[in-house]
Amino acid sequence: MKFVDEFRSPAAVAALARTIASRCTRPWTLMEVCGGQTHAIVRHGLDALLPSGVELIHGPGCPVCVTPAEVLDLAHRIAARPEVVFCTFADMLRVPGSATDLFTVKSAGGDVRTVLSPLDALAVAARHPDREVVFFAVGFETTAPATALAVAEARQRGLGNFSVLVTHVRVPPALTAILREPGNRVQGFLAAGHVCAVMGTAEYDAIARDFGVPIVVTGFEPVDILDGIARCIGQLEAGRAEVENAYERAVRRDGNAHARALMRAVFEPGERRWRGLGSIPESGLVLRREYAQFDAELRFGPPAAATATEGPCISGAVLTGQRKPTDCPAFGTRCTPEHPLGATMVSSEGACAAYHRYRLPQPA
Amino acid sequence: MDPDEAAGCPVPLATGERVTLAHGGGGALMHELVRTVFAAALGTDTRHDGAVLDPVAGRLVTTTDGFVVRPLFFPGGDIGALAVHGTINDLAMCGARPLALSAGFIIEEGLPVVDLRRVVESMADAARRAGVTIVSGDTKVVERGHGDGLYVTTSGIGLLERDIRIHPDAVRPGDAVILSGDLGRHGMAVLCAREGLAADPPIESDQQSLWPAVAALLDAGLEVHCLRDLTRGGFATCSVEIARSAGLDIELDEAAITVAPPVAAACELLGLDPLYVANEGRFMLVLPAAQADAAIDVLRRQPGTAGAAVAGRVGAGRNGRVSLRTRLGTWRHVPMLSGAQLPRIC
Numbered sequence: 001m002k003f004v005d006e007f008r009s010p011a012a013v014a015a016l017a018r019t020i021a022s023r024c025t026r027p028w029t030l031m032e033v034c035g036g037q038t039h040a041i042v043r044h045g046l047d048a049l050l051p052s053g054v055e056l057i058h059g060p061g062c063p064v065c066v067t068p069a070e071v072l073d074l075a076h077r078i079a080a081r082p083e084v085v086f087c088t089f090a091d092m093l094r095v096p097g098s099a100t101d102l103f104t105v106k107s108a109g110g111d112v113r114t115v116l117s118p119l120d121a122l123a124v125a126a127r128h129p130d131r132e133v134v135f136f137a138v139g140f141e142t143t144a145p146a147t148a149l150a151v152a153e154a155r156q157r158g159l160g161n162f163s164v165l166v167t168h169v170r171v172p173p174a175l176t177a178i179l180r181e182p183g184n185r186v187q188g189f190l191a192a193g194h195v196c197a198v199m200g201t202a203e204y205d206a207i208a209r210d211f212g213v214p215i216v217v218t219g220f221e222p223v224d225i226l227d228g229i230a231r232c233i234g235q236l237e238a239g240r241a242e243v244e245n246a247y248e249r250a251v252r253r254d255g256n257a258h259a260r261a262l263m264r265a266v267f268e269p270g271e272r273r274w275r276g277l278g279s280i281p282e283s284g285l286v287l288r289r290e291y292a293q294f295d296a297e298l299r300f301g302p303p304a305a306a307t308a309t310e311g312p313c314i315s316g317a318v319l320t321g322q323r324k325p326t327d328c329p330a331f332g333t334r335c336t337p338e339h340p341l342g343a344t345m346v347s348s349e350g351a352c353a354a355y356h357r358y359r360l361p362q363p364a
Numbered sequence: 365m366d367p368d369e370a371a372g373c374p375v376p377l378a379t380g381e382r383v384t385l386a387h388g389g390g391g392a393l394m395h396e397l398v399r400t401v402f403a404a405a406l407g408t409d410t411r412h413d414g415a416v417l418d419p420v421a422g423r424l425v426t427t428t429d430g431f432v433v434r435p436l437f438f439p440g441g442d443i444g445a446l447a448v449h450g451t452i453n454d455l456a457m458c459g460a461r462p463l464a465l466s467a468g469f470i471i472e473e474g475l476p477v478v479d480l481r482r483v484v485e486s487m488a489d490a491a492r493r494a495g496v497t498i499v500s501g502d503t504k505v506v507e508r509g510h511g512d513g514l515y516v517t518t519s520g521i522g523l524l525e526r527d528i529r530i531h532p533d534a535v536r537p538g539d540a541v542i543l544s545g546d547l548g549r550h551g552m553a554v555l556c557a558r559e560g561l562a563a564d565p566p567i568e569s570d571q572q573s574l575w576p577a578v579a580a581l582l583d584a585g586l587e588v589h590c591l592r593d594l595t596r597g598g599f600a601t602c603s604v605e606i607a608r609s610a611g612l613d614i615e616l617d618e619a620a621i622t623v624a625p626p627v628a629a630a631c632e633l634l635g636l637d638p639l640y641v642a643n644e645g646r647f648m649l650v651l652p653a654a655q656a657d658a659a660i661d662v663l664r665r666q667p668g669t670a671g672a673a674v675a676g677r678v679g680a681g682r683n684g685r686v687s688l689r690t691r692l693g694t695w696r697h698v699p700m701l702s703g704a705q706l707p708r709i710c
Binding site: 001 | 625632683687690692693697702703
C-alpha cells in the first residue's frame with residue numbers, strides 16, 4: 001500500500017535504529033505527544049530497537065483520555081434525555097464517567113449514535129427537526145475544524161435543534177504545562193504530525209526557545225517515529241533546541257490555512273480542565289459568543305463542579321509521563337479494558353490500553 | 365376465474381410485493397409463502413412437523429448458528445449463502461461431513477418478497493453445491509421495527525467418518541499453525557457495503573464452504589489436531605481461544621500473514637486491525653510440524669485455500685498466550701479484544 005508500506009519497511013527501520021545508536025552518546029528522555037504515536041511504538045515494539053539509555057515517555061495526546069469526568073458526566077446526562085439524539089465518535093462510547101458510560105446510557109434507552117464526522121450529526125439534525133441533536137465535540141486541533149464547519153453550517157441553515165458539547169483542546173499549552181511541572185523529565189518532544197498538518201509549526205517556536213527543548217514534528221508509522229527520534233537526539237547531542245519538521249509529506253509551516261480560518265471564525269481559546277493536568281489557561285477551544293446558541297452546555301446546563309478523583313487509577317500521572325502504565329498497581333488486574341478504572345485503559349489512543357493490548361507480560 | 369374472486373372477496377396474494385404480518389399467521393397465506401418461496405427453492409417436504417433421516421455409520425456432530433448480517437446482500441455473498449456455509453463450516457471444523465440442515469427465518473414485516481426469494485434461492489444453491497439438504501425449517505414474521513429485515517438461524521448435522529478427535533486439547537507443543545488464506549475479506553466487504561465506502565473493485569466476501577479443504581486434509585491421512593474457522597474476532601481471537609483452551613502458547617509470524625491490498629487499505633482508513641476482522645471462508649489448522657509441508661501441498665490444490673501458509677507454531681510455554689513476531693523483528697502480545705473494534709477518532 002503506497003504511503004504505508006515504505007514507512008513500515010524493515011530495512012528502513014533497521015537503518016534508522018543504527019543511525020540512532022550511532023548518534024546517541026548518553027541517556028535522553030523524549031515524549032511522544034500523541035496517543036496514536038504511543039500505540040505505534042508499543043504495537044511495533046519500536047522502543048525495543050532503541051539504545052538502552054533512550055526512554056520514551058507517553059504524552060497527553062489522547063483527547064478521549066484528557067476529557068475530565070465532569071464533562072463525561074454531563075455528556076451522559078444529556079444523552080439520557082428523551083428528546084436528545086446524542087452523536088459521538090465511537091471512541092467515547094466506553095469511556096467511564098463517575099457513574100456510567102454511553103454504551104450503558106444507550107442500552108437503557110438513550111438515543112446514542114456513532115458518527116464518523118460532525119457533519120453526519122448535522123445531517124441527523126436536518127432529518128429530525130423534532131429532536132435535539134447534540135454532537136460530542138472531542139479532540140485536538142485535528143477534529144476541531146470539522147466541528148467548526150458543522151456549527152457554521154448549522155447557523156447558515158438555521159438548524160436550531162443542533163448543538164455541540166465542546167471539549168476541544170490545544171496541544172501547545174499542554175506542552176508548556178508539562179515542562180513547568182516540578183520534576184519534569186522531558187528533554188525533547190515528538191510533536192503530533194496531524195495536529196501540525198492543521199496548525200502548522202510556528203506556535204511551537206517559542207516553546208522550543210523558551211524551554212530549550214527540541215520539538216520534532218513526527219508522523220505515525222515506524223519509519224516516521226524512528227526518524228523523529230533520530231532527529232530529536234541529533235539536536236540534543238548537538239546542543240540545539242529547534243522546531244524541526246520530520247513529517248514533510250503532510251505538514252507545511254503554515255498548516256492548513258482554510259481549516260485554521262474556520263476554527264478562528266467559530267472558536268476562541270479558553271481555559272479548560274484536563275484529566276491529569278488540571279486547569280490550563282487558553283488550552284481549550286470554546287465557541288465564540290455569536291455561536292453560543294449552538295453550545296450544548298448552555299442549552300442543557302453546565303457540568304457539575306470538578307470532583308477530586310479517588311481510587312487507585314494513576315491515569316493523571318500516566319498522561320503527563322510521570323508514570324508508566326505498568327507502574328499502576330491496578331494495571332491488568334483490577335483495571336482491564338473490560339472493566340476500566342480510567343479512560344487511558346479504554347481509549348484506543350490511551351497508553352494503558354496500548355500496554356495492555358500489545359506488551360507481552362513481563363516474567364514475574 | 366379464480367373461485368375466491370368469484371366469491372367477491374379477494375384474498376391477498378402471497379406473491380405480493382412485501383411480506384406482511386398475515387404471512388406469519390399460520391393460515392393460508394403462510395402456507396402459500398412456504399410453498400411458493402421456501403419449498404419451491406429448497407425442495408423441503410413441508411407436509412409434516414419434522415424430517416426423518418436415514419441411519420448413518422459413525423458419530424454425529426450437531427451445531428447451530430444465527431445470522432443477522434446487514435446489509436442482507438453484499439459483494440461476494442448474502443445472508444442465505446452465509447447461513448448455509450457458516451453452519452457447514454462449524455461441522456467441518458469438527459471434521460464432520462455435513463449431511464443436513466434446518467433453517468429458521470425471522471422475517472420483518474415489509475421485507476420485499478423478491479429479496480426473500482433471492483436469499484432462499486441463494487441458500488438452495490449453496491446447499492446444492494455443498495451436497496447438503498435443508499430438511500426442515502420454520503418462518504415467523506415480526507412487526508416492522510422489530511427485526512432487521514431478515515434473521516436466519518441454521519442448525520446442521522454432520523457425520524464423523526473417522527475415529528479422530530479434532531479439538532484444542534489435542535494441540536501439542538511444537539505443532540505448526542497453518543492459515544488457509546488471506547485475512548479480513550468478509551468483515552471489510554460487509555462494513556464497506558454498510559457504510560457506503562466504495563472500493564473499486566469492491567472487496568468481496570470470502571464466504572465459502574470449508575468442507576472440501578478439510579475433507580482433502582483428512583483424506584490425505586494427516587493428523588489434524590485442531591481446526592477453527594476465523595469468523596467473529598478473526599484470526600487473533602481464534603488463536604487466543606485455542607491457546608487458552610489448550611493451555612499452550614502460540615507464536616505467530618506477521619510476515620507469513622497476508623492481507624489483500626484493498627482490505628489492508630480499508631482497515632487502515634478505519635483504524636481496524638485485520639487480525640481481528642471476521643472471515644467466513646478462512647480457517648486455521650494445527651497439526652504436527654513434520655506434516656506442515658504435506659498439509660500446505662494439499663490445501664494449495666484446493667480452490668478456496670490456494671493461499672495457505674504456515675503462520676506460526678505452538679510454543680513450549682504453558683501460559684495460554686499468543687505472541688506475534690512483527691515484520692520488524694520485534695514481539696508483541698496478541699490479546700482477545702474486550703468488545704468490538706471501534707473506529708478511531710483521529
